Amino acid sequence: MGESQHTDQTWQREPSPAWDGPAPEELAAVSITAERYSSREFFAKEWDGLWTRAWxxxxxxxxxxxxxxxxxxxxxxxxxxxxxxxxxxxxxxxxxxxxxxxxxxxxxxxxxxxxxxxxxxxxxxxxxxxxxxxxxxxxxxxxxxxxxxxxxxxxxxxxxxxxxxxxxAPTLKEFLGPIWDEWLAYQPADWQRVTALTARVPCNWKVIQDNFCESYHLPSVHPQMKETHEENYRYSDFQMAHQGHNRMIMPGATPSRTQLGEDLPLPAQLRERLTHWDLNPDDFVDNPLGARKAIQTQMRKLGPKRGHHHYNNLRDQQFTDSHHYNLFPNCSVTFAADGVLLQRMRPHPTDPEQCLFDHWYYAFSPATDKGIVGAATNIRIDGDQTEHRVFDFGDEPMGLVPDQDLSITAGQQLGMRSRAFRRAVLSGQEARVAHFHKVVDDYIAGRR
Ligand code: FES
Ligand SMILES: [Fe+2]
Missing domain, CATH: 2.102.10.10 (Rieske [2Fe-2S] iron-sulphur domain)
Known part of the structure; x- marks a missing residue:
């Protein structure tokens, strides 16, 4: 490694294509009241205005x-x-x-x-x-x-x-907007499903999509992530598209900025990833922030030789950083270089306070490589088991992170029944929640 390694600030954002989201004043005007999650009247309006019209x-x-x-x-x-x-x-x-x-x-x-x-x-x-x-x-x-x-x-x-x-409706390409080119770069059409779990969850479908639209909850709901990512979430780069989709890019393959100067070992996952790409983890003990750039360089160099031909289409950032999309209206899609997590919320046929939650993972694993490494973290991957399991939330584990998310959303649904809850108060980090609801309102009002 070169001498510049100790000043390498790879946690900093890199330029990525900008999206054309709404103006801040449009988001400020959105009012997220409890009835959106429990009223049958709102549920019916959503069905007629949104579900029957979106892709x-x-x-x-x-x-x-x-x-x-x-x-x-x-x-x-x-x-x-x-x-x-x-x-x-x-x-x-x-x-x-x-x-x-x-x-x-x-x-x-x-x-x-x-x-x-x-x-x-x-x-x-x-x-x-x-x-x-x-x-x-x-x-x-x-x-x-x-x-x-x-x-x-x-x-x-x-x-x-x-x-x-x-x-x-417009064409799918028009509906997807900036997502089209970004997802195409990964060439995921042949990626195989390695996990398919569906849970019946006692909350409105939007409660879960809201949760996926913000990273403010991460240190509270997923304390295990604090160890490596605490500040990355806060500083993550996010964009909104007028079609209703959001994108958040979270730096990966890097320890938290707050750990700089402390004598902490490299996280085990990062060691494993360095080894996978023929790098020596011990070379990065004094320079943990150098690991991300080194992995990007190695993936660009070795990836296509190992069968990852789509790497030629990807930005360096896409090798290491999690690209998390809120796909309007009802999916959360997280791309890593060789895998994609699809989480999808589907409304209950009649009850606004229930939904179906799908947690599916698709992976690319060329025969010439050693398997899936660097997939989005904390995903339950069952090898090549593709059995689709359907159950009530809580009856079977879905993985630590989704179980944490769903327990909190079920609890939020209970809280929002209270007459003492009026409307949500949002931070800047939660702007994507407002954006999601704004587009829901646009569909219901026939503005889309
Ligand atoms: S054959 Fe289908 S309802 Fe009679
Ligand atoms: Fe979460």
Whole structure:
């Protein structure tokens, strides 16, 4: 290492592309009251104004590789069937029979030649065509001539399948705005799911998205992170996009600035990461802040040779720093160089005080490399186990960090029932919470 190592201030922000968020006065005008999280009237307005109009991340293309493969996904009162077509494209249908409205598919995934309604056995081809009606001569006219499964607009991006129920919605690319190019750089379409957990949580879906929109809670809710990251969160770089998305970049592969000058060992995780990239951790004991830059340089040099070809698209910062996105309306997506954590909140069909929380991790692990290192921290990774587990929150562990987050959000939902809570008071670090609610309001008011 060079002589400049002791003055290397790698915790400082690096320039990253700016986004075009709202003006501060627009955010200051947002009022976050308790009824947004519990009122059925607000819940209904949200369904009509927002859920039926935004683009929604629904499924994963590489999990339905063959014609006839399907995934069924619920969003509020709706259920959708995503299916692979004979021509290789993907189409999505409302999971409802056009005879008398039965749901057609009840499992979460599978393979069919035809979708057969369990009630009176109407049969639909995987392209939605109604192909068989028992006793069809008893109907007038023949339903096969006029009916088919109702379809929703579907697009694929970065390996995920997205839908919108709104035929007038902008394209997915317009909806994603600055996210489009940033995610594309990682080339994550083939990354494999390594964790898929879904919990039923007793809080409104926005309580969890709010939590993912701020880092103010980190020292309190995740005290284990204080050891290495205490100040990084406070000083993290964040941006907002007028489409409703937020981005926060948190420096990684670096100990806290507050530890400078103290005789602390390198965190074990950082040692492991240095070793993985053929660097000697002992060279950084006196210069822990030099580790981040050294890892970036090594990843740029060795990564493509080890099969990480997408590294050629990434900024140095993307090798080490966690890029955390609040995807409007209902996902939190955290990219590391070789893995992405998707956390998704889905509304309950009828109850504003409940939601579904998905915690899925997708990873890139080239055969030539030694596995997943430097993934976003504190994620439960079960090797290549891809079983999708669904349970009530608290019945099974999801990982330390999500368990900490969800316990706090369930408690917040209880507190917000109190007549003594009027509205949220936000710090500068919580501006993204205001932004999220502003865009929710825009959708409900028909301004989007
Ligand atoms: S409701 Fe589906 S066949 Fe009757
Ligand atoms: Fe958290």
């Amino acid at each position: 929604l991340l629904l499924g994963r293309a590489n999990e339905i590789p063959n014609p006839g493969d399907y995934q069924a996904e619920e969003v509020g009162p709706e259920s959708f069937i995503i299916t692979r077509q004979a021509d290789g494209t993907i189409r999505t249908f409302y999971n409802v029979c056009q005879h008398r409205g039965s749901r057609i598919v009840f499992g979460s995934d599978g393979h069919v030649d035809r979708f057969v309604c369990p009630y009176h056995s109407w049969e639909y081809a995987t392209d939605g065509t109604l192909v068989h009606v028992r006793d069809h001569e008893d109907f007038s006219p023949d339903p096969c001539e006029s009916l088919r499964l109702a379809e929703v607009r579907t697009e694929e991006f970065c390996g995920w399948v997205w839908i919108t129920m709104d035929d007038q």
